Amino acid sequence: MGIGATAGVAAAGGFALSANASGTSKSSASSDALVFDPDAYTKLTKTVTDTDGNDHSVVYHFWKAITYVASPVDATYQSLIVSSPVEIDGTAVDASNAPILLANSVGGYMPSSVATATEVGGGGSAMGGGGAPSGSAAPSASASTASNANGNTNATGGALSSNQLLALAAGYVVIEPGARGRTLKNSDGEYYGTAPAAIVDLKAAVRYIRSNKGRIPGNVERIVSAGTSAGGALSSLLGASGDSKIYDKYLKELGAADASDAIFATGAWCPITDLEHADGAYEFNWGTNALSTGKQVDQTVSKELQSQFAEYQASLKLRGLNGFGTLTARNYDEYLVEQYLEPSATTYLAALSDSDRETYLAANTFITWSGGKASFTWADFLTHVGARKKDAPSFDAFDLSAGENNEFGADTTLARHFTAYGAKNDTTGLTTKRVASDIPEKLDLMNPMYHFAKKNPGRSKHWWIRLGTKDSDTSLTVSANIAAAAAGLGDDVNHLYYWDEGHGSNIDPADFITWIAKVTGHTKRAAAAK
Numbered sequence: 001m002g003i004g005a006t007a008g009v010a011a012a013g014g015f016a017l018s019a020n021a022s023g024t025s026k027s028s029a030s031s032d033a034l035v036f037d038p039d040a041y042t043k044l045t046k047t048v049t050d051t052d053g054n055d056h057s058v059v060y061h062f063w064k065a066i067t068y069v070a071s072p073v074d075a076t077y078q079s080l081i082v083s084s085p086v087e088i089d090g091t092a093v094d095a096s097n098a099p100i101l102l103a104n105s106v107g108g109y110m111p112s113s114v115a116t117a118t119e120v121g122g123g124g125s126a127m128g129g130g131g132a133p134s135g136s137a138a139p140s141a142s143a144s145t146a147s148n149a150n151g152n153t154n155a156t157g158g159a160l161s162s163n164q165l166l167a168l169a170a171g172y173v174v175i176e177p178g179a180r181g182r183t184l185k186n187s188d189g190e191y192y193g194t195a196p197a198a199i200v201d202l203k204a205a206v207r208y209i210r211s212n213k214g215r216i217p218g219n220v221e222r223i224v225s226a227g228t229s230a231g232g233a234l235s236s237l238l239g240a241s242g243d244s245k246i247y248d249k250y251l252k253e254l255g256a257a258d259a260s261d262a263i264f265a266t267g268a269w270c271p272i273t274d275l276e277h278a279d280g281a282y283e284f285n286w287g288t289n290a291l292s293t294g295k296q297v298d299q300t301v302s303k304e305l306q307s308q309f310a311e312y313q314a315s316l317k318l319r320g321l322n323g324f325g326t327l328t329a330r331n332y333d334e335y336l337v338e339q340y341l342e343p344s345a346t347t348y349l350a351a352l353s354d355s356d357r358e359t360y361l362a363a364n365t366f367i368t369w370s371g372g373k374a375s376f377t378w379a380d381f382l383t384h385v386g387a388r389k390k391d392a393p394s395f396d397a398f399d400l401s402a403g404e405n406n407e408f409g410a411d412t413t414l415a416r417h418f419t420a421y422g423a424k425n426d427t428t429g430l431t432t433k434r435v436a437s438d439i440p441e442k443l444d445l446m447n448p449m450y451h452f453a454k455k456n457p458g459r460s461k462h463w464w465i466r467l468g469t470k471d472s473d474t475s476l477t478v479s480a481n482i483a484a485a486a487a488g489l490g491d492d493v494n495h496l497y498y499w500d501e502g503h504g505s506n507i508d509p510a511d512f513i514t515w516i517a518k519v520t521g522h523t524k525r526a527a528a529a530k
């Protein structure tokens with residue numbers, strides 16, 4: 001069955017869906033703010049088509065939006081929905097001890113809401129289809145159709161609902177949290193969704209779930225996070241920062257539940273993270289590639305940022321996977337080719353028919369195909385990818401135009417610099433050329449690498465990381481550094497790149513569902529029950 005078999009269908013467009021509300025509703029939720037009401041569900045039915053093209057009828061209990069903090073800033077975003085299967089293809093299912101997939105739909109660090117969701121997968125459309133709450137402003141039109149959005153993502157560049165649907169059909173509990181985002185502002189013009197709001201919200205959601213052990217369906221000790229792009233960054237951060245004390249004051253302000261916010265496993269697709277070093281990493285990776293206009297970025301800026309990357313990478317003292325040795329700017333290209341890119345191309349080519357493979361190789365002569373393996377140079381790979389997506393700097397733009405500048409906005413200030421280099425070269429006429437005093441703390445709050453460096457004992461110990469080889473929304477080194485840092489601490493890491501795929505791609509969702517069963521031990525428990 002394709003729910004847990006090797007997938008051959010991309011996440012986008014891979015599912016034919018239908019849902020019927022049974023009309024059976026239980027009592028309203030408990031008046032106790034942070035107590036989950038197990039009886040406040042509606043019984044629904046959904047047909048899920050798996051990656052092998054087989055339809056599965058899933059009957060499930062659905063809990064509409066539940067506020068997960070006692071003192072919400074904006075309940076429209078600080079709420080979650082719960083879906084728990086009770087019958088799959090006519091067979092009763094007991095999900096009381098099933099893994100919990102915590103799937104966020106954040107993209108571009110923008111707001112994500114499930115407030116108006118009426119079924120599983122409701123988090124797969126960022127903003128949840130609802131308008132802004134009273135006293136707040138909705139994101140602008142430009143924000144709601146993000147530049148990183150494509151056929152693989154929702155409107156803000158976050159994840160679609162593929163993982164949620166397959167998880168439900170596999171018998172897992174699916175919980176989809178909303179979260180505040182960078183474009184939200186109140187009637188006084190104050191931004192209330194900038195850093196660290198999104199990660200604090202997701203942590204509060206985890207605390208809510210764990211505090212309701214025995215009431216909420218699923219095994220609260222087996223929470224698996226998933227997210228794409230900025231949502232992938234937040235999923236990585238959620239996994240790396242479990243129970244870190246640096247978030248306590250923010251969680252207390254929201255009235256978060258008194259419980260752990262650690263998760264068991266992390267799924268992250270194309271994480272846009274390590275933001276204070278992202279410009280240097282981007283230039284290391286894509287510095288020689290021209291923009292889509294054919295124009296080269298400012299090479300002085302590019303080379304200065306590359307030098308910063310070299311210094312940063314050396315400071316990490318990370319060792320590559322499979323005994324590669326210490327990763328530096330001198331050998332990272334070689335590492336990416338050997339560890340990720342050539343294996344990715346090999347997997348892709350091996351899956352083609354002989355005639356299709358011959359056609360592909362004829363059109364891509366930079367690849368040598370010998371003994372069933374692909375080989376090529378880093379330079380030829382960069383030529384193959386072609387145009388880079390972003391200018392230099394890509395994240396802390398000199399003119400404060402990047403979404404990440406807005407992510408570090410504060411009060412009534414829309415956007416701020418968050419690197420010394422960006423501030424020094426500001427072109428907007430700022431009176432100071434330094435970053436604000438609160439920025440360093442916010443950078444730590446938003447960076448999973450900070451928590452790896454601290455060897456955070458509450459981190460996730462299982463990591464599923466994916467990225468397309470043609471994804472120039474960020475550097476290929478970002479996810480590779482997360483993988484190397486986690487593996488260096490002894491964590492279980494499953495990390496690969498999708499050949500010729502772009503931003504937000506998820507072409508093996510069924511494998512992710514199988515991986516969840518493996519790392520959580522769910523398959524073994526299910527077999528024992530039989």
